[in-house]
Amino acid sequence: MIKKITIFLALAAMIAATGYGYITKQVEQYVTQPLQIEQDQIFTLKSGTSFNRVLAQLTEQGWIESNDVSRLVRRLHPELTQLKAGTYLLQPGLNLTQTLELLKSGKEHQFAITFLEGSTFKEWREALVGASHLEHELTGLSEADIAVKLGLEHEKLEGLLLAETYHYTFGTSDLDILKRASSKLQQVLNIQWEKRQDKLPLKTPYEALILASIIEKETAVEEERERVASVFVNRLNKRMRLQTDPTVIYGMGDKYDGNIRKKDLRTPTPYNTYTISGLPPTPIAMPGEASIEAALNPESSKYLYFVASGTGGHVFSKSLAEHNRAVRAYLKQLRSKK
Template sequence: MIKKITFFLALVALIAAAGYIYITKQVEQYITQPLQIEQEQIFTIKPGTSFSRVLADLTEEQYIAQSDIAKLVRRLHPELTQLKAGTYLLEPGLNLTQALEVFKQGKEHQFSITFVEGSTFKEWREALVNASHLEHEISGLSEAEIAKLLGIEHEKLEGLLLAETYHYTFGTSDLDILKRAAQKLQQVLDQQWQTRQDKLPLKTPYEALILASIIEKETAVEEERERVASVFVNRLNKRMRLQTDPTVIYGMGDKYDGNIRKKDLRTPTPYNTYVISGLPPTPIAMPGEASIAAALNPEASNYLYFVASGKGGHVFSKTLNEHNRAVRAYLKQLRSNQ
């Protein structure tokens, strides 16, 4: 009798062991299954989401196969269950365990938004509206209202935000991005203002931003910025009008159709530097750090004029006669390119 009981118990133990091995193997196959994705996918775990719900969501998205064995993962692999809320990037080639490790470590995906140097606040607003996974807090607010929320004393934000690429995680707001851009601009401006040249015709850091924005719109050639700056500084020192087309375009607003006509140069606006003396009232674009540096540390020169060369750069002149010859050469170059 005892032998039969012993045999029975051994048989039960053997069956249990075999069952455990089978279940363990099934769980291992489940958690090592490759994700069924062919391209990068964004996956969000909301706060308070359970481990079982995460597996269910992955199944519903058809990233993993449905299986009753999923409910045993928590018991056999508790180390995989402490997942953090966030938005993650799932890449082709990951298996379920690797994906769970990403969730466990809280490695949230960094989204990015790029603001181009020389862009306007109107263009920034459009970019923010179209950005992925941003909370929208400034929709319906005026520019002046947004400026107030940013703690900026000016009602126009042109020139007061640093154009560059900003990275952010899920749940970041458009206002958060603007705050960072405003802080970075202020840091750059403060630093550059402290190292500015003596005797510049710029009374305030804000005037430096105005000039920097004009430089930004006039040239994209890195090595020309300080020379372009010198032209405007020389003209300001001589009380000559700046006569720069980008200010005319900015003043025209939505009326600008891609062409500037002679009547546009003569039409008064607060920004038309063919009509007004000195700087326009505000920046006309978002300058980059290089243009701010150029405005405050221009090249030492006697240049008063410049015109496009037709080859990507500009020709600089010290006298009006030289400038007129350069203009004729530019027009000739244009005709030869047609």
């Protein structure tokens, strides 16, 4: 009798071991299955979501195959269950285990938004509206309202935000981005203002931003910035009008159609430096750090004029006669290309 019981128990143990081995194998096959995605996918794990619900969500998306053994993953792989809320980037080639390890790591995907040097606040608002996974707190607010929320004394935000690329995670707001851009601009401006040349015709850091914005719009050639800055500084020192086209364009607003005509140069606006003396009342664009540095540390020169060279840069002149010759050469080059 004892022998029969022993045999029975042995058989039962064998069956149990075989069953356990089969189930374990099924679970391993389940957790090592590759994600069925052909391109990057964004997955948001909300706070309070259970482990089993995460598996269900991945199944509902069609990214993994369903299996009844999914409920056993928690027991056989407890190390995969401590997931952290966040938004993650799932890439082709990941399997389920690697996906769960990513969700466990808390390494959220960083989104990015880029603001180009020389862009305007209007363009920034459009970019923020179109940015993915941003919370929108600026909707319905005027520019002056936003300035108040940023703690700025100027109602116009042109020039008060540093143009560069900003990374952010899911749940970040558009206001958060602007606060960072405002803070970074102030940091850069403070550093450059302390390093500024002596006897510049700039009374305040804000005036430096105005000049920097004009430099930003006048040239994208890195090695020209300090020389362009010198032209404007020289003209300010001589009380000459700046006569720079980007200020005319900015003053025209929506009336600008891509062309500047002689009547536009003669039409007064608060920004038209052909009709006003000194700097315009505000910056005309968002400057980058290089243009701010150039405005406060211009090249030492006697240049008073510059015109496009036709090859991507500019020709600089010390006298009006030299400048007129450069203009004629530029116009001749343009006509030859037609």
